[in-house]
Amino acid sequence: MSTRVLPEFRLIVPSTVDEAIRILGERQEKVSILAGGTDILVEMKCTEKGAETLIKIGRLSELDFITYTPEDGLSIGSLTLVRTILDSPIMKQRFPLMVDAARDFANIQIMNMGTLGGNVCNASPAGDFLPCLLAMNAEVVLRSLAGQRHVKISEFFTGPRKCQIRRDEIAVAITAPGQANQYTSGFVRFTRTAEDLAKVSAAVMLNVTDGRFRDVRIALGSVAPTPIRVPAAEVFLENKDVSDAVIGEAAIIAQGAVSPISDLRSTADYRIAITRVAVKRAIALALTRGNAQ
Amino acid sequence: MTIELNVHEVGTSQAICLTVNGDGHALLVFPNDMLLGILRNNLQLTGTKYGCGTGDCCACTVQVNGRSVLSCLTLASELDGAVVATIEGLYAGGNLHPIQESFIEHGAVQCGFCTPGMIMSIKSLLEENPDPSEAEIRHYLRGNLCRCTGYRKIVDAALGAAKKLKADKADG
Numbered sequence: 001m002s003t004r005v006l007p008e009f010r011l012i013v014p015s016t017v018d019e020a021i022r023i024l025g026e027r028q029e030k031v032s033i034l035a036g037g038t039d040i041l042v043e044m045k046c047t048e049k050g051a052e053t054l055i056k057i058g059r060l061s062e063l064d065f066i067t068y069t070p071e072d073g074l075s076i077g078s079l080t081l082v083r084t085i086l087d088s089p090i091m092k093q094r095f096p097l098m099v100d101a102a103r104d105f106a107n108i109q110i111m112n113m114g115t116l117g118g119n120v121c122n123a124s125p126a127g128d129f130l131p132c133l134l135a136m137n138a139e140v141v142l143r144s145l146a147g148q149r150h151v152k153i154s155e156f157f158t159g160p161r162k163c164q165i166r167r168d169e170i171a172v173a174i175t176a177p178g179q180a181n182q183y184t185s186g187f188v189r190f191t192r193t194a195e196d197l198a199k200v201s202a203a204v205m206l207n208v209t210d211g212r213f214r215d216v217r218i219a220l221g222s223v224a225p226t227p228i229r230v231p232a233a234e235v236f237l238e239n240k241d242v243s244d245a246v247i248g249e250a251a252i253i254a255q256g257a258v259s260p261i262s263d264l265r266s267t268a269d270y271r272i273a274i275t276r277v278a279v280k281r282a283i284a285l286a287l288t289r290g291n292a293q
Numbered sequence: 294m295t296i297e298l299n300v301h302e303v304g305t306s307q308a309i310c311l312t313v314n315g316d317g318h319a320l321l322v323f324p325n326d327m328l329l330g331i332l333r334n335n336l337q338l339t340g341t342k343y344g345c346g347t348g349d350c351c352a353c354t355v356q357v358n359g360r361s362v363l364s365c366l367t368l369a370s371e372l373d374g375a376v377v378a379t380i381e382g383l384y385a386g387g388n389l390h391p392i393q394e395s396f397i398e399h400g401a402v403q404c405g406f407c408t409p410g411m412i413m414s415i416k417s418l419l420e421e422n423p424d425p426s427e428a429e430i431r432h433y434l435r436g437n438l439c440r441c442t443g444y445r446k447i448v449d450a451a452l453g454a455a456k457k458l459k460a461d462k463a464d465g
Contacts (some may be wrong), residue, residue: 003346003365004330011324011370013299041366042347054324059371083360107436108414109351112360113367194435195349 006041007050013059017143017172020057024168025145031055033170035079035118038110058115063172066090073178074136078117078171083108085116095136095176096289097185097203101128107195117171120156123163123226124197130157130227131203132187134219136176142169150175157226183207183215186285190274192265198222199266202254202278204286206237213237218250218279223258223271230257233279242287251279301370309373313338314382322369329353329364332379340380340409344438351437354410355379361417380409383416391457392416392450401450403441411437415451419458427452 012031014020024031034040034054044050057063063079068090076085085091086102105111105128119127120140130153138153142165153174156164165171189201201221207214216237221227233253240246260271301307306321313336320335332338332355344352346365353365356378383390392412395401402408411434418425418433425433430451431444439447 004343006325006327008303008323008325010303011301011368013301013370015299037366037368038348038363041368045346050325056368056371106348107351108417108433109354109361109363109436110348112362194432 003042003045006045007048009044009050010053012053012055014055014057015060017057017060017062017170020055020060020170021143021145021168023055024170027053029053030167033057033121035121036081036110036114038106038114039118039122039124057170063117068094068178070178074138074176076116076174078120078141078173079115080117082106082111082114082116082119086111094179095132095185097132097135097187097205097286098129100187100285101132101189101201101203104128104189104191104194116174120153120174121163121165121171123157123159123161125160125224125226126197126201126222127227128187128189128198128201128221131201131219131221132185133174133176134227134229135185135203135205135217137217138174138176140165140171141173141175142166143172144169148172154229160225182291184286184289184291186282186289188278188281188285189221190278197265200260200271200274200278202275202282204279204282206283206286207291208242208287211241212239213242213246214239216250218254218282220254220258220275220278223260223275225259228257230254230279232257247280247283248276250283251276254279307370309370311372311375311377313377314379320369324368324370326369327365328355328357328367328369328372328377331369332364332377338379338381342406342409344406344410349436349438350407350410351414352407352410354413354437356413356417359420361414378413378416380412383412390416391461392419392454395450395453395457396447399446399450399453401443401446403439403443407437407439407441411439411447415454418451419455423459423462424455425451 031053034056035058063077065077066088068074082105091098119129133153139150151164185205187203189198203219206216216234218230233250237250255275260268262268301324306323310319342352344350355364
């Protein structure tokens with residue numbers, strides 16, 4: 001294997017999303033979508049899989065946006081760079097868990113190249129934004145010649161690197177509901193070294209009213225074939241007074257929901273053990289912030 | 294409505310124009326040409342290093358339109374009209390760049406293979422944040438690996454470079 005050489009491929013560069021969708025709908029051969037390139041080009045180099053057709057959408061500026069209103073909620077264009085999320089005032093104020101994930105994302109160079117849509121559609125169990133989006137009750141907006149459909153992020157991932165996107169579809173945006181209640185949130189990850197993939201990550205989004213947990217969402221990455229929510233721990237915390245004791249108990253409940261593998265980054269046993277710590281720290285981080293106004 | 298699609302077949306090249314360190318270049322590139330190969334093989338700018346080819350070491354860091362990217366994962370065909378800065382562009386008019394001077398003063402070069410990527414990353418950092426703390430420097434450079442593990446001196450050199458650039462600005 002030589003990562004110096006990229007196998008040959010056919011490259012199509014549409015200038016609009018409509019063009020891109022038409023190509024995907026009409027081409028007979030398998031067409032892969034190239035956004036930031038930080039996953040697919042590495043995979044092509046490593047597998048020496050060439051002569052494919054790639055459709056380059058990374059430069060379609062119509063898919064690079066972040067908007068939020070309390071009524072319409074959040075909408076992030078799929079080609080929004082990780083770097084843009086880090087610097088976004090909307091994300092800082094409303095969804096600080098996404099900024100947590102962006103801050104430590106791989107390295108600066110990848111942050112300047114990689115896109116949110118790429119992270120979602122690559123569907124790695126270790127994708128940093130994925131537990132965050134689960135905790136946000138996000139949806140993926142997919143467009144094809146047949147029209148547009150929304151898929152709940154909780155149903156989007158079907159296995160390691162597998163998701164619900166069809167061959168003729170492009171993910172155009174990620175949406176999340178507006179916050180009728182005020183929420184706080186946080187994301188933490190454990191890694192071998194700063195720039196490595198997560199061994200375990202945890203994202204939480206919750207509301208605290210009168211000293212009690214409300215509408216708690218807890219999601220975990222790298223501990224199952226897909227990123228997962230842990231409803232048992234969420235239900236346990238609902239309406240409980242905020243205390244270290246209940247947070248600790250919820251974290252133990254979360255441990256029961258995980259089914260990690262052993263790989264070069266960590267053992268399954270360690271991942272289970274550290275899940276408890278990740279959940280505690282993510283909740284603690286969210287509580288330090290207080291509900292967004 | 295007819296739509297003109299930009300389709301680059303296997304084995305066919307396309308013309309691009311890009312600016313590298315202030316010089317304009319017209320090049321024929323194939324869909325699978327990476328910026329790193331174009332810099333090193335076509336333009337003989339071998340200062341930018343090939344390390345891993347997979348985005349894990351950041352030895353190939355250059356700036357495209359002012360932002361740090363990995364030239365080993367950047368398709369050359371995307372760069373029509375782009376402005377690229379490499380390590381070779383820092384040496385101007387017989388003078389080393391203050392970051393380069395600081396690397397020499399702090400002994401921040403061991404085998405030297407990571408050095409061009411480190412210096413280009415530090416250039417981007419100091420353009421974004423002229424007065425970084427040690428923690429901010431380490432966080433920004435987290436992707437740039439030095440397998441001689443000489444990070445202490447590299448961080449010192451970055452702090453020294455920030456001081457130099459501030460002093461230059463004050464004089465300027």
